[in-house]
Amino acid sequence: MNISIVEKDITEIDIIRSLWEKLNVMHKDKTQYFKRRFENFTFDQRFVSINAQGNYKFDVILDNDNNKYVGYCLSSIDGASGEVQSIYIEKEYRKYGLGGKLMGRALSWFEENEIANIAIGVIYGNEEALPFYARYGFMPLSYNLKRQK
Structure with missing residues (x-):
């Protein structure tokens, strides 16, 4: 397996559209209460606030053998x-x-x-991700409840 992690400019965010859509489907499948939210949530809605002036780090995983992106991480800084x-x-x-x-x-x-x-926000229902984040010192602080519509 010939894999590279490459930093991209945030203006290239569209290259991960299909990966983000798979993540959104995963969230829809895992959520107990908000399936409709994820069914109606689009890539364009999610990243409408992303612009070239923001302070973002955008890394992608490239499978060089198949010339396709297979993962990504988008991070941001806002003030402190x-x-x-x-x-x-x-x-x-x-x-x-x-x-x-x-x-x-x-x-x-x-x-x-x-x-x-x-x-880091983790969707309720995706608790299997918590041990991964715990390895990096991230622990649950509170529950953020949303009114279901």
Whole structure:
């Protein structure tokens, strides 16, 4: 397997459209209460606030053998706070340590920018992701409840 992790400019966000859509379907399948939200949620809606002037780090995983993107991590800094906005790796590429490499790159970027207050949102129902994030020091702080419509 010939894999590269490449930093891209945020203006190239569309290259991960199909990966983000798979992540959205995964969230829809895992959520207990908000299936309709994810069914109606589009890539364009999600990334409408992304623009070239923001402070973003956008890393993608490229399978060089097949010339296709198989994962990504999008992180942002707003003032003194950082957030891992979205991270996804195709199922068949998981368990090779690629998620850890993406997290390491994001955390290094935060550290270089002297950001200590870092958050990650995890969809209720995707608790299996929590041990992965715990390896990097992320623990649940609170529940953010939304009114179901």
